[in-house]
Amino acid sequence: MTEARKNSLTDKLVIIVWIIALIIVWEIGASVVEKTKRSPQNVLPHLSQIVESVFSDKMVSNKQTAFQIVITNAGITLLRAGIGFLYGAGAGFLLALAMHRFITVEKATFPYLMMIQMIPILGMAPIVLAITQDINKSRIIIAAILTFYPVATNMLDGLKSVEKEKYDLMRSLAASNWNIYTKLLIPTSIPYIFSGLKIAAPMAITASILVDTLQGGAGLGTMLSQSLKHAMSIYVFWQIVFFSATVGILSYKLMSFAEKIFSPHERAKGAR
Amino acid sequence: MANANETEINIKGLCVNFPDKDNGGDIQALKDVNLAIKEGSFVSLLGPSGCGKTTLLRSIADLQDISSGIISVKGKTPKETRLSQQYGIVFQSPVLYEWRTVRRNICMPMEVIGLPKEERTRRVDEVLELVGLTEFGRKYPHQLSGGMQQRVGIARALALDPEILLMDEPFSALDEFTKEKLQIDLLSIWQKTKKTILFVTHNIQESVFLSDDVVVLSPHPGRVSAVVNIGLKRPRDLAIRETAEFAALVSKVRHSFEGIYE
Known part of the structure; x- marks a missing residue:
């Protein structure tokens, strides 16, 4: 117990040291940039300037402050990223089951899934947009495509990891396929599914932001590029950078938390 | 008999x-x-x-x-x-479901054949006592020693009274003292x-x-x-x-x- 506590303390210390180091490097960089450039806030503003802009009342466009812009547009982007993520997770789950149940499905789909995964999202997004003619649907579809693959492949690995004796046990009980899947195969693959979800969650968010940039209107990506083009305060850009990074990390943490809910025996390990 | x-x-x-x-x-x-x-x-x-x-x-x-x-x-x-x-089968390794508690591991065969819950609880109590693990029903497999895990395996094999x-x-995987x-x-x-x-x-x-x-x-x-x-x-x-x-x-x-x- 003391050993475990010592370890978690060390972990926290490492994180704190990293954050402090990053802040120092950032601030040194900002000070250097400040002296050389005419508009240093475009290249590397001081962290204090960014924080200040978050709490500033100054309207930067359409009667909104910089932070209000970030929050309203984040809602538009993240909601679609979330919906796409759920669709993708569901489709990945079902396809993994189908690939495991029918070897022909695996042979027929698996190599092509990998190919879809190799097309850069930057190339795929305009095609999806051209087909759907709708930016919201495109956000959802791209997020779903990105989520779907890691969930399907990881879950398939999980389904294949079941030991022979566990099958023998089920067979000796004359268990139905339904029982074999619900009591053995799916529970075994839960940690694998969550590995996939943890990879996919931040990716779905990044991809949705990228899809935003394809069309004007709204969304974090649109604001990002407008801010870069000086259509509005550059601090919108910096706020979005930090905001997106934070949300990406939180999405990962959310998946870890959900995994703990689904695996009580892992919680028991932690509590020991 | x-x-x-x-x-x-x-x-x-x-x-x-x-x-x-x-x-x-x-x-x-x-x-x-x-x-x-x-x-x-x-x-x-x-x-x-x-x-x-x-x-x-x-x-x-x-x-x-x-x-x-x-x-x-x-x-x-x-x-x-x-x-x-x-047939009740006991394998060389305990073959327990690590995400289930001891009680729920023993319950598993009874769930598969669809026994009612009261019956399951009664049987689990019975076989847990038989293998001497009454105190450990709420534990997870990883919290038990190898010998105790194998006892759970035996209890599960007995659950349906085959x-x-x-x-x-x-x-064969146990140390000499546990084995005896x-x-x-x-x-x-x-x-x-x-x-x-x-x-x-x-x-x-x-x-x-x-x-x-x-x-x-x-x-x-x-x-x-x-x-x-x-x-x-x-x-x-x-x-x-x-x-x-x-x-x-x-x-x-x-x-x-x-x-x-x-």
């Missing part, structure tokens, strides 16, 4: 062949096995690796296809017996439940200590080279291992192997 004279499992001319990947032919895993196992008896299948003892157990359990011969379990085929859940307990080297304790406890469980037990092992002392009959299997091809009756008194305790009678039986079993000690 069990009638000691009735034959539970009758095996005639059993052959099991495996396809040989190297030269395309067949490997004879079991050749012409004839065996009668009495109801309520404790029978060990003893032999070195490759003698087909596990294959024999798996054939009886209907986990292995047989090439020729007949296996009859009280007039029923192994498949019929399996489908009526009359006719026959099939045990495939269940104690579990052997004693297994004998007491057997005496309480009157199951027919088939026990695969490669340990001569273990087979003599536990069994009514030791079936000696020799390899290449796997065959029964002798069936040694162990007439030691029951109930047995560890002290019996130091008697001359025990030593004589161990030596008799050792000398029944064909083609191993030449």
